[in-house]
Amino acid sequence: MQRETRIAHYVAVCLAALSLVLLSLPLSSPVRAFKACAAYVFDPLPYEGEQGYQRIALAPERVRALLTADVQNRRLQDALRGDAWLKATAQSLAAENDRLRADLGLKTPSALHPLWAHVMERDPLRWYSSFSVDAGADLGVTLNDAVLGRSSDTVVAVGRVVDVRPREATVLLLTDERSAVAAYLSSGTLEGLVQGQSQNQGLLLMSYINSEARIVPGDTVYTSPTSVTFPPDVLIGRVAAVNPRDPFLASQSVEISPASNAAALQEVLILRARAPIGRKFAPAEPVAISSAPATSEAER
Amino acid sequence: MNAMRATLLLAAAMLLQWWWSTHLAYWGAAPQFLFALTILIAARRGPVPAMLIGWMWGLYSDVLRADMFGADALLYMLAGYVAGQFRRQVDLEATGPLAAAVFLLSWAYLLLRGALGSIFAKSFLWAGWIPALATPVLSALAAAVAAEFWDSRGLR
Numbered sequence: 001m002q003r004e005t006r007i008a009h010y011v012a013v014c015l016a017a018l019s020l021v022l023l024s025l026p027l028s029s030p031v032r033a034f035k036a037c038a039a040y041v042f043d044p045l046p047y048e049g050e051q052g053y054q055r056i057a058l059a060p061e062r063v064r065a066l067l068t069a070d071v072q073n074r075r076l077q078d079a080l081r082g083d084a085w086l087k088a089t090a091q092s093l094a095a096e097n098d099r100l101r102a103d104l105g106l107k108t109p110s111a112l113h114p115l116w117a118h119v120m121e122r123d124p125l126r127w128y129s130s131f132s133v134d135a136g137a138d139l140g141v142t143l144n145d146a147v148l149g150r151s152s153d154t155v156v157a158v159g160r161v162v163d164v165r166p167r168e169a170t171v172l173l174l175t176d177e178r179s180a181v182a183a184y185l186s187s188g189t190l191e192g193l194v195q196g197q198s199q200n201q202g203l204l205l206m207s208y209i210n211s212e213a214r215i216v217p218g219d220t221v222y223t224s225p226t227s228v229t230f231p232p233d234v235l236i237g238r239v240a241a242v243n244p245r246d247p248f249l250a251s252q253s254v255e256i257s258p259a260s261n262a263a264a265l266q267e268v269l270i271l272r273a274r275a276p277i278g279r280k281f282a283p284a285e286p287v288a289i290s291s292a293p294a295t296s297e298a299e300r
Numbered sequence: 301m302n303a304m305r306a307t308l309l310l311a312a313a314m315l316l317q318w319w320w321s322t323h324l325a326y327w328g329a330a331p332q333f334l335f336a337l338t339i340l341i342a343a344r345r346g347p348v349p350a351m352l353i354g355w356m357w358g359l360y361s362d363v364l365r366a367d368m369f370g371a372d373a374l375l376y377m378l379a380g381y382v383a384g385q386f387r388r389q390v391d392l393e394a395t396g397p398l399a400a401a402v403f404l405l406s407w408a409y410l411l412l413r414g415a416l417g418s419i420f421a422k423s424f425l426w427a428g429w430i431p432a433l434a435t436p437v438l439s440a441l442a443a444a445v446a447a448e449f450w451d452s453r454g455l456r
Contacts, residue, residue: 008347008384015355015377022362022370023420031366058366 033063040067112146112231112271115139119265120168128201128262129176130159133270136167140272146230147171148269149260156235156259157181157223158268169270173262174236175201182224183236185209187216191224194236194256203240204256211252215242221256231271235259310353313337314360321364328427329434334361335409336402336443338376339383343392343401344450347384354380368425371416378412379405395447402443406436 036059056064117135135141141164149158159179163170172179177198183206184191192209206221219239225232240257317333324330334357342350358373365372383392383401392398410432417425427435 004346004348005385008351008381011348011351012377012381015351016374019355019358019370019374019377022359022373023368023416025369027369028366031363031369035363035366 029060032058033060035059036063036067040070112273113140115141115270115272116267117141117169117270118267122263126176128173128196130162130170130172131262131265132168132170133268134168135270136165136169138166140274141169141270142273144229145273146271148234148271149265150267150269151235151259151261154235154259155269156237157230158260158262158265160229161270171268174204174260175258175262181230181236182227183221184224185213185215185239186220186222190215191226192251192253194221200255202258204237204258205253206239206256207253208251209253211245211250213252215239215252215254217241310357314357317361318364327434328431329438330431331438331442332406332409332435333439333442333446334358335376335379335406336439337446338380339392339402339405340398340443340446340450342380342383343387343398346387347381350380350384351377368413368417368421371413371420374416375409375412379409395444398447399440399444403436403440406439407432410435 036056040056056067059067115135117133117139119131120134121132123130133147141161143161143164145161147158147160148155150156157174159171159173159176161169162172174181174194174196176196178196180193180195182191183194185206190209190213192206194204194206197203197205209215217239221236221238223230223232223234223236237256237258237260239254241255243253243255245252313333320333321330334354338350338354338357341353354376355373358376359370361372361376362369382405386392386401390397390401392401410427414424414426417423426432
């Protein structure tokens with residue numbers, strides 16, 4: 001009995017010391033990480049949704065980031081599967097559209113080849129007039145290619161290419177007085193011509209609008225299907241003010257606040273008219289734009 | 301009891317503890333099977349095996365809780381030690397005294413765990429009144445059932 005008691009004392013002291021060492025070490029965090037990983041490996045489904053985030057809230061940050069990334073990855077894969085179906089549907093619709101156009105004898109729209117380019121230089125003296133981009137003839141950019149930008153989640157009209165060099169190009173902005181683009185107002189689909197202004201370079205002027213039309217500030221302005229440069233239905237801006245009517249003119253004009261902020265643009269989308277030869281970058285899918293140039297305009 | 305059978309019983313107890321705590325714990329109250337079994341082993345087999353098994357089960361419990369790693373290992377081991385020493389003064393072979401010992405040691409466990417929290421986690425780790433009141437009773441019941449099972453299987 002004495003021997004058993006003595007052994008019990010020794011074991012108790014040893015195990016107590018070991019336990020105190022374990023208590024002193026910062027082991028809770030690694031244990032939580034191990035638990036979170038092991039639980040996730042065996043049963044990842046409970047980690048979906050809000051409850052899942054609560055379950056891994058106590059895990060260390062890197063483990064949390066790892067598990068969250070895997071959850072997001074699986075969600076994105078699901079979304080990609082949905083996108084593949086949407087793409088197949090779009091291709092089917094495009095094929096049907098082509099067939100119907102052929103049956104009706106309509107002109108087949110030309111396919112444009114989009115290319116993202118970076119804004120690389122702005123001239124302070126011509127801030128609202130033009131900028132240079134890092135894509136040129138080597139990437140298939142040609143004169144008068146349309147240039148679009150992004151404002152929030154919307155693609156907006158920016159300008160057109162006016163000078164092409166081997167590795168760069170100059171984009172003339174819509175706010176330059178030499179720019180002009182056929183456009184229509186969202187209310188009543190009234191057509192007009194949007195031009196830059198030398199007096200007020202922050203705003204555009206939309207003229208040749210029917211004098212009887214009632215225009216409300218805030219109306220949106222889109223590129224017209226009659227535009228030679230731009231594809232139709234691309235956002236240009238919103239009506240900022242309606243100019244007083246001139247009784248001697250048969251039309252009226254409005255001031256347009258452009259949707260694209262030229263000073264904030266860092267990337268632009270160039271819609272190349274021709275397929276590039278000897279591509280250097282991964283090409284994007286050609287985009288079929290149903291522009292139907294029927295009337296002339298003063299764009300070029 | 302051969303080694304394989306003992307290992308299976310130890311693992312089954314761990315599995316039972318996890319399953320009950322995960323699925324059948326209400327308001328945080330669940331019997332501490334491993335704690336009760338540690339005291340049962342101390343009563344039937346002596347303090348040394350109870351301390352060794354209790355320390356291992358304590359580590360497992362620490363992994364399940366993951367708030368203060370090492371605390372349960374220390375307290376389970378101490379429970380085995382105390383029960384092993386007490387068995388000379390009290391007849392822990394009988395179910396009633398065993399259940400009473402588990403009840404009292406469960407309370408001591410809760411208080412000591414809180415005290416360890418104030419040392420190592422900088423706050424008294426209080427389980428809450430419902431678990432504190434219910435868990436010792438449930439653990440005592442679990443110890444009584446386990447003791448009956450032990451006797452009925454002739455493990456004595």
